[in-house]
Amino acid sequence: MLSLDNPLMRRYIPGGIYLFVSMLLVLFTTVSAEAWPQQISPSADDYYQRGMQQVDAGNIERALQIWEQAKESDSEADYRIGLTYLEQATGNSLRGYYRKASEIYLWGLRDDRVEHAEKALEKELDYMGSMVPYPEYKRIKDKIKDKDSSIYDDLLAFWNRKDPTPLTDYNERLIEHWERVAKAKKLYGLKNKRGFDHRGDLYIRYGPPDYKREGMIVYNSGTVHALLQERIGVDFPNLRGNPQSNSIKSARMFNMETVIRSLHSNPRYEVWIYETLTNSPEHTIFMFGTDDGSPTFRRKKSLEDFIPNAAYSRRYRDKNLITNSPSSVGSSGQQSGTEATAAFDQFSQNASQSVPRTDITPALILQMMYYEQFSALDHYFGDAYGRMLSRYLDLNSRIPFSLTREFEQVNENDLIQRRSKAPEEISVYQRNISEIPMHTYT
Numbered sequence: 001m002l003s004l005d006n007p008l009m010r011r012y013i014p015g016g017i018y019l020f021v022s023m024l025l026v027l028f029t030t031v032s033a034e035a036w037p038q039q040i041s042p043s044a045d046d047y048y049q050r051g052m053q054q055v056d057a058g059n060i061e062r063a064l065q066i067w068e069q070a071k072e073s074d075s076e077a078d079y080r081i082g083l084t085y086l087e088q089a090t091g092n093s094l095r096g097y098y099r100k101a102s103e104i105y106l107w108g109l110r111d112d113r114v115e116h117a118e119k120a121l122e123k124e125l126d127y128m129g130s131m132v133p134y135p136e137y138k139r140i141k142d143k144i145k146d147k148d149s150s151i152y153d154d155l156l157a158f159w160n161r162k163d164p165t166p167l168t169d170y171n172e173r174l175i176e177h178w179e180r181v182a183k184a185k186k187l188y189g190l191k192n193k194r195g196f197d198h199r200g201d202l203y204i205r206y207g208p209p210d211y212k213r214e215g216m217i218v219y220n221s222g223t224v225h226a227l228l229q230e231r232i233g234v235d236f237p238n239l240r241g242n243p244q245s246n247s248i249k250s251a252r253m254f255n256m257e258t259v260i261r262s263l264h265s266n267p268r269y270e271v272w273i274y275e276t277l278t279n280s281p282e283h284t285i286f287m288f289g290t291d292d293g294s295p296t297f298r299r300k301k302s303l304e305d306f307i308p309n310a311a312y313s314r315r316y317r318d319k320n321l322i323t324n325s326p327s328s329v330g331s332s333g334q335q336s337g338t339e340a341t342a343a344f345d346q347f348s349q350n351a352s353q354s355v356p357r358t359d360i361t362p363a364l365i366l367q368m369m370y371y372e373q374f375s376a377l378d379h380y381f382g383d384a385y386g387r388m389l390s391r392y393l394d395l396n397s398r399i400p401f402s403l404t405r406e407f408e409q410v411n412e413n414d415l416i417q418r419r420s421k422a423p424e425e426i427s428v429y430q431r432n433i434s435e436i437p438m439h440t441y442t
Contacts, residue, residue: 041073041074041075042073042075043075043076044070044075044076044077044078044081045078045116046075047066047067047069047070047073047075047078047081048067048070048078048080048081048084050066051063051064051066051067051070051081051084051085052084054066055084055088060088060092060094061094061097063088064085064088064089064094064097064100067081067084067085067104068100068104071103071104071107076111077107077108077109077110077111077112078108078111078116078117079108079109079111079117079120079121079152080108080116080117080120081104081108082104082105082106082107082108082109083105083108083120083123083124084120085097085100085101085104085105085108086101086102086104086105086174086175086178087178087181087182089101090175090178090179090181090182091178091181091182091185093182098170098175099169099170101175102169102170102171102174102175103169103170105171105174106156106169106171109152109153109155109156110152111149111152112149112152113149114144114147114148114149114151115147118144118147121144121151122144124155125137125140125141125144126194127177127178127181127194127204128140128158128177129201130201130202130204130205130425131177131204131205131424131425132158132424133424139154140154140155159171159173159174162174162177162427164427164429165429172427172429173427173429176427176428176429177204180203180204180207181204183203184196184199184200184201184203184204185200187199187200187203188200188203188297190296197288197296197297197298198288198297198298198299199270199272199288199297201299202272202286202299204425205424205425205426206274206277206422206425206426207426207428209272209273209274209286210273210274210275210276211272211273211275212270212271212272212273213270213271213377214268214269214270214271215268215269216266216267216268216269217264217266217267217269217306217370217373218266218373219261219264219266219369220369220372220373221257221261223368223369223372224257224260224261224365224369225253225257227365227368227369227392228252228253228256228257228360228365229253230392230393230395231360231392231395231399232249232252232253232256232360256360256362256365259362260311260362260365260366263308263310263311263362263366264366265292265293265308267289267290267291267306268289268290268297269287269288269289269290269300269306270287270288270289270297271285271286271287271374271377272285272286272287272288273285273377273378274286274422277421277422277423277426278418278421278422280418280421282379282380282418283378283379283380283418284418284419284421284422285378285380285415285418285419286299286419287299287300287301287302287303287305288300289305289306301412301415301416302408302411302412302415303367303370303371303374303381303411304367304404304407304408304411304412306370307363307366307367307370307404311361311362311363311366312361312363312404312405313361314359314361314401359399359400359401359403360399361401361404363404364392364399364403364404364407367388367404367407367408368385368388368389368392371384371385371388371411372385372389380414380415380418384407384410384411384414387407387410388407391403391407
């Protein structure tokens with residue numbers, strides 16, 4: 001190695017040259033130190049930012065490789081890297097990276113800082129929200145707000161509880177969850193914070209339904225006419241045999257059908273049926289639909305949620321329905337609206353006291369029309385329709401104004417009881433493991 005301290009160098013190099021060479025070496029060393037400083041190890045944030053640049057450029061696998069280097073380096077754990085690695089691997093169906101995704105996510109939970117990862121934590125909590133009871137959700141959310149680093153311990157404990165194979169480093173339920181998140185965004189995408197509508201929430205909890213039907217609830221004029229035909233005029237038995245009875249009955253039929261048709265909005269719907277969420281023979285049913293022409297699907301408690309509030313109004317019944325109908329025009333011997341109304345009032349007052357009047361609202365007819373359309377889909381709908389139709393066709397009992405709400409309460413409570421038996425969430429891995437005979441493990 002060249003060194004001016006070597007005695008031989010001092011002996012054979014003249015003094016002037018020796019001094020010049022010494023100065024050159026000192027200058028070269030100084031310039032080199034400034035031009036090529038000692039390499040500084042990148043921080044976890046450096047790795048995260050470099051990986052995100054690759055994601056933005058569409059180089060997903062290169063981003064994953066950079067984040068793997070972060071785990072293998074001496075840098076501190078970074079929750080953002082663990083979560084984003086997991087999200088990108090599952091979101092792009094890079095199955096060869098799934099095992100590593102599980103490992104790097106768990107490594108990220110060793111993070112002891114919250115400030116830099118608040119957005120990432122809020123994202124994960126949003127996607128977990130439908131899987132955890134509200135008290136637990138609220139507790140985790142408060143820890144994010146308070147920047148409490150023990151939140152990472154809570155997340156680790158949560159996913160450890162869900163892990164179907166806890167003796168391995170690979171958490172299948174964690175991967176399945178993020179696969180469902182990606183699928184929910186793709187199938188039920190919405191430009192909101194979460195990226196999907198209410199159907200996505202259910203998909204994350206339970207996966208795809210065993211059976212699904214979607215379409216539009218259509219107006220069935222035949223059903224409406226037949227239902228009205230059975231009851232119109234029954235509430236005023238003294239009208240029977242009177243020359244004016246047919247005119248009044250036609251007026252009521254025409255106006256009621258016109259109102260019902262105007263209130264029906266042809267809503268779009270989806271019905272999801274899960275056959276194995278519980279041990280009960282009754283299926284678990286969920287409904288989604290659109291409102292007021294909006295393309296966004298929202299969760300529905302029951303079919304009654306598709307009925308507009310205006311359909312429950314009393315103003316659509318009795319003598320207000322007689323005016324402006326074709327049979328109310330005073331020509332060719334037909335009654336005028338005033339005459340028809342007067343006749344209606346007269347016969348109402350003289351009606352038999354033993355037969356109470358009937359309150360048929362548009363909501364009641366729409367309710368029965370809707371259930372009739374779904375009656376073959378599942379026993380729940382068929383049984384509800386049969387129960388309502390039997391009550392409606394009982395001409396010896398009155399139809400109170402509140403009957404629609406009574407039907408709604410019974411139908412909705414049935415669905416609530418079915419759903420209450422279902423778990424908060426379920427994994428296909430848990431189902432498969434539970435189907436393996438216990439002696440297999442011995």
